[in-house]
Amino acid sequence: MMSEPRIPDLDHLRRAYDATSKATQVTPLLEARALAKLTGAERVFVKPESLQWAGSFKVRGAYWRLKCLTAEEARKGVVAYSSGNFAQGLAAAGQALDIPVTIVMPIDAPKAKSDATRGYGARVIQTEHGSRAREEVALERAKEISEAEKLTLLHPFDDPEVVAGQAGVGLEALDQLAAKGVSANTLFCPVGGGGLIGGVSLAFHYLSPRTEIVAVEPERFNGMGKSLAHGGIETVPLTTPPSICDGLMARRPGVAPFAAMERVGARPVTVADADVRRAMKLAFERLKLVLEPSGAASLAALLSGTVDVTGDTVLVVCSGGNVSLADFMRHVADA
Structure with missing residues (x-):
């Protein structure tokens, strides 16, 4: 019989943050009056994790996971699969902690992300997946490497x-909002496999339980939304056409993040690629932020008007900015 997934308590979250905050940047909390005016909100704050080390929030979870290794596991090193942002975050964390990192990446992962992962000193192995799900093929290869080389296998979100x-x-x-004397009525957070929203929603559940959590997924890749609606993990069909939000194309949420989300509750919404492109353009023009498509998904959801935020104080998590100049210009030009 499978055991119930462990849901970290507040003390656990604080211990992790105490460790990771020594190795990560405090990303700013930007007030965006232009967004408040556009949406009817009282105030809108943007948390740009695109300005974090390695260009996304992923280094936080990666660093803490590496800190949890035994001395022997750390000496031998780790292997994981990722399409990009966890790869870079884990590679950067491994470099900081002097832990060898191997990353298995799908061949169609953005080149800017694979190049950056190598730049942080990780060994990158790419996989061809053909008609199969790319994450399944990459995970199989990572498991093979783990067994053959006695490396600890890490999961990017589960x-x-x-x-x-x-x-x-x-x-x-939450600390930054408190310093400004405000609390958030509504929080927009992107969802791929669920690691980010699982952690963020738990933090708000414990410390700001009245904040409504809006879980933002790309159209068609709404595994978390479907899973929450059905009370069990659902999988997006393999034939689903891709989204420009490469980092949010997980076909199903992880067991651990889903357990956290079930406890906390959330309002699932989806965004179209066109909305994401417009959000990327607005972020650049009005906020002076360069966001990758996945990093702009929450902003796209706010701007779409799907959720009424009239009179609210809103927090938007913009999760990453790892995008090549060519791809960024192409997406913005199409907005």
Whole structure:
């Protein structure tokens, strides 16, 4: 009989943040009056994790997960699969902690992300997946490497320790909001496999339980939304056409993040690629932020008007900015 997934408590989240905050940047909390005017909100704050080390929030969970290794596991090193942002975050964390990192990446992962991962000193192995799900092929290869080389296999989001590490985004934002004398009525957070929203929503659940959590997924890749609606993990069909939000194309949420989300509750919404492109353009023009498509998904959801935020204080987590100049210009030009 399978045991119930462990849900980190507040003390666990704080211990993780205490460790990771020594190695990560405090990303700013930007007030965006232009967004408040556009949406009817009282105030809108943006948390740009695009300005974090390695260009996304992923380094937080990766660093904490590596800190949880035994001395022998750390000496031998780790292997994981990722399409990009966890790869870079884990590679950067491994470099900081002097832990060898191997990353298995799908061949169609953005080149800017694979190049950056190598730049942080990780060994990158790419996989051809053909008509199969790319994450399944990459995971199989990572398992083979783990067994052959005795490396610790890490999952990019389905791990309670990764969830605990990602909660630092929420704890940090809560401190920043408190310093401004405000609390958030509504929080927009992107969802791929669920590691980020799992951690952030737990932080708000414990410390700001009245905040409504809006879980933002790309159209068609709404595995978390479907899973929450059905009370069990649902999988997006393999034939689903891709989204420009490469980092949010998980076909199903992780067990650990889903357990956290079931406890907390959330309002699932989806965004179209066209909305994401417009959000990327607005972020650049009005906020002076360069966001990758996945990093702009929450902003796209706010701007779409799907959720009525009239009179609210809103927090938007913009999760990453790892995008090549060519791809950024192409997306913005199409907005």
